[in-house]
Amino acid sequence: MLAIIGGSGLTRFVRMEVAERRQVATPYGDPSAALTFGHLCGRPLVFLARHGDEHTIPPHQVNYRANLWALRMCAPVGIVAVAAVGSIRSDLRPGDLVIPHQIIDYTWARHSTFHEGPHSAVTHVDFTEPYDFVLRRQIGAAAAALEIRVSDEAVYAATQGPRLETAAEINRLERDGADVVGMTGMPEAVLARELAIPYAAINVVANYAAGRGDSREAICMDAIHTVLEGAMQQVHAIIEKMLTSDD
Ligand code: HPA
Numbered sequence: 280m281l282a283i284i285g286g287s288g289l290t291r292f293v294r295m296e297v298a299e300r301r302q303v304a305t306p307y308g309d310p311s312a313a314l315t316f317g318h319l320c321g322r323p324l325v326f327l328a329r330h331g332d333e334h335t336i337p338p339h340q341v342n343y344r345a346n347l348w349a350l351r352m353c354a355p356v357g358i359v360a361v362a363a364v365g366s367i368r369s370d371l372r373p374g375d376l377v378i379p380h381q382i383i384d385y386t387w388a389r390h391s392t393f394h395e396g397p398h399s400a401v402t403h404v405d406f407t408e409p410y411d412f413v414l415r416r417q418i419g420a421a422a423a424a425l426e427i428r429v430s431d432e433a434v435y436a437a438t439q440g441p442r443l444e445t446a447a448e449i450n451r452l453e454r455d456g457a458d459v460v461g462m463t464g465m466p467e468a469v470l471a472r473e474l475a476i477p478y479a480a481i482n483v484v485a486n487y488a489a490g491r492g493d494s495r496e497a498i499c500m501d502a503i504h505t506v507l508e509g510a511m512q513q514v515h516a517i518i519e520k521m522l523t524s525d526d
Contacts, residue, residue, distance in 0.1 A: 280323040282355035282476075283518060284346065286362040286463055288483065288507030290328045294515065295319045303352060307344035307390070311336050314349060322522040325353050329362075329463060337441040338462035344390050347470040357414045357477035359521070360467060361514055363507055364435065364459040365488035365498070367449055371430060371459065372492075373506045376513060377482040378418050379435040382409045383457055384465040386439045391466035393473050402473075409468045411477035418479060421520035427513050433458040435482065437465035443498055446490025460488050481517065483510045 283292065297317040303310060315326040327346055330336045350358060364377065371377060394402035415431070422429040436452045438444060440462035444452070452460055459482055471478035485503045487494040493502075 280325055280353060280355055281522065282325045282327070282350045282353065282358045284327050284329050284350075284358060284360045284467070286329050286360070287334065287485070288363055288504075288511050289361050289514065290330070290332060290334055292319065292324070292326045292515070294519070295324060295326065303349040305345045305348040307348055308342050310345045310349040311341055314353065320519050320523045324522065325350065325355065339386070339389065339439055339441060341463065343466050343470055344393060347467065347474055347476070348393075351474045351476060355476060357411060357479070358471055359414065359418065359518060360464070360478065360480040362461050362463050362480060362482055363485040363503070364461040364482040365443070365486050365494075366459055366484045367436075367453050367488045367491060368458050369492060371433070371484050373484050373486055373502070374510050375484040376422065376427065376429040376510065376517075377433045377459055377484060378415050378429055378431045379433045379459065379464070379480055379482055380408075380410055380415065380431075381434040382464055382468060383434060383436045383452075383455055386437050386465050389466050391469060393470065404469065404472050406469055406472055409472070410479045414477050414479035417521050417524070418481060418517060421517045421524060424524070425516055425520055427517060433482070435464050435480070436460045438462055444489045449488045449490050452488075459484065481514055483507060483514060
């Protein structure tokens with residue numbers, strides 16, 4: 280069964296036939312929402328709303344460990360994480376879709392490992408390639424089959440939020456090599472790695488990052504909502520295609 284973590288603009292999987300909503304308890308506390316089990320295009324799926332069903336949990340307060348632990352209990356074949364991002368590059372425009380291949384982590388004070396506590400051995404997971412190659416390729420193939428344009432390589436900068444960045448911070452992220460910026464990619468990706476769950480992301484460009492493009496003077500929040508609404512239709516289509524591509 281594939282698992283989907285939905286971010287801003289994706290709190291529900293509308294076309295999903297819901298079989299069950301299950302509140303799962305974990306040693307790390309409560310996940311952001313009940314897990315939604317059901318079928319999409321006849322294929323099993325589990326969905327979790329990262330920011331809660333009512334979109335009330337800000338990025339720095341998401342219980343990433345509880346979310347990943349709860350999903351692991353469903354033994355998913357993989358996790359596709361959907362998240363809005365700001366674009367640092369002029370050629371990645373609002374509404375575009377991106378499959379990132381690398382991460383730079385600027386978050387702080389988030390619980391970013393399962394390997395801590397008095398009885399836990401010190402553990403260092405390999406994170407050279409933070410996203411699962413096969414899952415990334417499946418997302419790309421589904422998009423290609425639908426003739427939906429996606430960028431299949433991008434460096435994702437994970438910032439702490441919940442505020443947006445300053446223009447100078449975006450300049451620094453660009454100098455560091457980042458292409459897109461978001462607030463939820465970490466520690467989600469590394470926790471999936473610690474649990475050995477294949478994990479990949481579909482980033483939806485919601486806006487130009489601070490100081491770039493039409494965000495030169497300010498980022499317009501109303502425009503973000505409109506862009507996300509439109510682009511999420513494509514995300515739905517890609518995930519449906521992924522699920523049925525073995526037909
Ligand atoms: N910065 C950080 N996170 C984001 C942005 C942004 O500009 N847009 C959507 N998520």
